[in-house]
Amino acid sequence: MKTALALAAVGALHAAPAALFLPPLRPPGLAGRGDPGHVALTFDDGPNPLSTPHFLRALEVRGVRATFFLLGEQVARAPWLAGEIAAAGHEVAVHGWAHQCLLRHGPRRAYDDFARACDVIEDAAGYRPQWIRAPYGVFSTGSLVAARRLGLTPVLWTCWGFDWTSRATPESVLRTVFKDLNGGGTVLLHDSDHAAALGSWRATLSALGPLLDECGRRGLRVGPLADHAVARAG
Numbered sequence: 001m002k003t004a005l006a007l008a009a010v011g012a013l014h015a016a017p018a019a020l021f022l023p024p025l026r027p028p029g030l031a032g033r034g035d036p037g038h039v040a041l042t043f044d045d046g047p048n049p050l051s052t053p054h055f056l057r058a059l060e061v062r063g064v065r066a067t068f069f070l071l072g073e074q075v076a077r078a079p080w081l082a083g084e085i086a087a088a089g090h091e092v093a094v095h096g097w098a099h100q101c102l103l104r105h106g107p108r109r110a111y112d113d114f115a116r117a118c119d120v121i122e123d124a125a126g127y128r129p130q131w132i133r134a135p136y137g138v139f140s141t142g143s144l145v146a147a148r149r150l151g152l153t154p155v156l157w158t159c160w161g162f163d164w165t166s167r168a169t170p171e172s173v174l175r176t177v178f179k180d181l182n183g184g185g186t187v188l189l190h191d192s193d194h195a196a197a198l199g200s201w202r203a204t205l206s207a208l209g210p211l212l213d214e215c216g217r218r219g220l221r222v223g224p225l226a227d228h229a230v231a232r233a234g
């Protein structure tokens with residue numbers, strides 16, 4: 001059991017959950033809590049030409065819009081896809097340039113990273129992003145200062161699907177999301193396996209329809225952060 005837990009911890013460190021071990025850097029005000037009748041649907045680590053189009057089609061079928069936190073280097077490789085996300089009415093946001101934890105870097109490095117990502121996203125999508133979610137959910141003081149200088153609002157999540165591991169299944173993603181999801185929550189999922197187990201996005205994609213169904217049963221509207229009336233920190 002101990003070994004399994006240790007392996008889980010190593011796997012967790014690979015992706016977003018680094019934030020788990022750094023609670024002081026996750027002020028609750030950044031969690032993205034908003035309108036109690038609404039759930040914000042967010043996707044990190046795209047765009048990815050292999051996976052993101054599947055999510056765009058699934059969301060189009062359901063008539064649901066979401067927020068996509070994009071990586072600058074991924075946008076530089078497929079600017080057309082960032083453009084498609086925006087053209088479909090979804091919101092584009094900043095997830096940094098190359099999915100690096102900026103904890104050990106100063107404000108200058110964080111500023112340069114975010115600014116570069118912001119510029120390439122703006123060029124591809126046609127508008128300046130409003131939100132930023134640092135890679136791994138880790139905002140250092142320096143990166144918060146950098147975000148403010150760029151006019152970006154930091155936002156994290158209230159629940160996730162733990163969808164980045166090789167063991168994720170549609171059922172595990174749904175179970176994990178609904179363990180913590182209530183009205184006003186912000187859901188973190190991934191439309192790309194850029195910083196995750198290869199192909200893990202397939203479990204997320206299969207979970208998407210049932211997730212939207214369950215939100216509907218609970219009377220919760222689902223949409224992007226722009227429609228979420230997020231309570232701002234500070």
Ligand SMILES: [Zn+2]
Nearest residue numbers: 044045135136
């Ligand atoms: Zn990420």
